[in-house]
Amino acid sequence: MNHAVGLKKYGENWLFIDINFLYEQTEDYPYLILNHQELTEQLGASFEDKDELIFNTDFIAANPSPALKNRLQKLNEIYPVFRKQIAYTNSRQVSFLEIGAQSGDEKTVQKIVRLNNQFSRLKPEQISSAAYFAINNNHRSMLKILLSTHGLDINFPCHQDGSSLLAIACDLGHFHLVKMLVSFPGVRIDTTDNEGCTPLMIACRSAKTHENTALFQLLLEGGASLKFKDTQGDDALAIAQKNNNKAAITIINKFSALRLSPKSEGLRKRDQAIAQRRYFSLPKVSNNSLFVAKEKNIKKRGPDGIFTKQLRETPEIVNAQAESSTTSMMV
Structure with a gap:
């Protein structure tokens, strides 16, 4: 599938447009008006080279009510994320994870990340691309989720000009995202x-x-x-x-x-x-090795009744040659 389609509810039917089928439609009204069965058949014809059909649905409302928000959130329970879906890509080879990150769907992205962390199905470039969308949208909580993804290469180029995630965040001036990335291990x-x-x-x-x-x-x-x-x-x-x-x-x-x-x-x-x-006293030499004494917060009562800080000897062996029974080391 290398083209786009669009559909919209129209009473009991559907308005459907497919750029590959425009020659069958009129210039004034380029939509097909289809019932449910016809829509299914038309979608099958449009995506005949694929076994799966993937929808990315965005809901837009000027003043959404709490009831509407609750109904939309329940869709996450109706359409769960399965392990095989992690590898899904659309016609432009954009992965399911990237689509979720681009649209700001935190719950779906979190589910994909959890599944990937168990089965390692995502490629480094897919993770970096998803993180790119999160940075581009200044979506801090989304980036935090993606940074926990197994297989992430924090320095992997996420843009065709070779820019890293940190470079993109710097270019956009997103201070809080830059702070997250600068402190990330291995950056x-x-x-x-x-x-x-x-x-x-x-x-x-x-x-x-x-x-x-x-x-x-x-x-x-x-x-x-x-x-x-x-x-x-x-x-x-x-x-x-x-x-x-x-x-x-x-x-x-x-x-x-x-x-x-x-x-x-x-x-x-x-x-x-x-x-x-700073000097540390070392114990006697044994078998040409030194046992390094490390300073600990240990107090011991002396003969005069006064507490003094002591050094605890720890069996950390340092290869060394020594002739005296007592020596000191600078650290």
């Missing part, structure tokens, strides 16, 4: 698209981030690099300047200044000095 914050742009660079180019300083702060604090250059030789700051993205320019300059400031350098040296002053 590569500097993954590049076909033009060599990282998510940070894409955000700098976007017209939807010019006032979103929090987004740039989030990316830089999350480890986004300022050293990458795209295929034109521009880095993130240059791209921001070209697009007059003041939010990006402000945060990038502040971040760069903070990183290079003497105070910042002093804090790093202080932290290193503190780390170097």
Whole structure:
């Protein structure tokens, strides 16, 4: 099936249109008027190369009443999701999961994800594509469901230009979605698209981030690099300047200044000095191995009645050579 059809209730009958059958209809009234039996036969003719017929139904109401909402929600119980349906695709090879994500059907998507997590029927590109629709619609709860899908590759390109999910969210300026993706295990914050742009660079180019300083702060604090250059030789700051993205320019300059400031350098040296002053006493050497003593919050009463913090020896073996019976190690 490589074409579209449309149908609408018309009294006791149906109005039906099929672009492949227009030559049989009049120009003024291009619909077929069919009863139930005729509609079934016509659908069979339209989808003759398929064993299944899949409907995606959207209900639109200006002012839906609570009773109507309740009736529509009950449709989920009438039409359950089965394991074999996970692999269904339409004529454009869009999967059942992607259709559900695009239309915002959280309950159906959740059912598909649960089934997939048991039987692993979804392909990484299908999951990424569904997540793309959730991001494009700024649908936070939908994205949260999809991020729990087994088989998800968080860095998989979800667009023909090679953009990752994080890049799409940055391009659209969806701060809360970017926050979810940046904190997701295994995400590569500097993954590049076909033009060599990282998510940070894409955000700098976007017209939807010019006032979103929090987004740039989030990316830089999350480890986004300022050293990458795209295929034109521009880095993130240059791209921001070209697009007059003041939010990006402000945060990038502040971040760069903070990183290079003497105070910042002093804090790093202080932290290193503190780390170097931490020594742990080690027990006697046995068989050329050291048993590393790890610090625990253990208190022990001494002979003078005073509680002191002690070190508990743990059997974590570190291969080492030593000659003295007592030594110390810097950590």
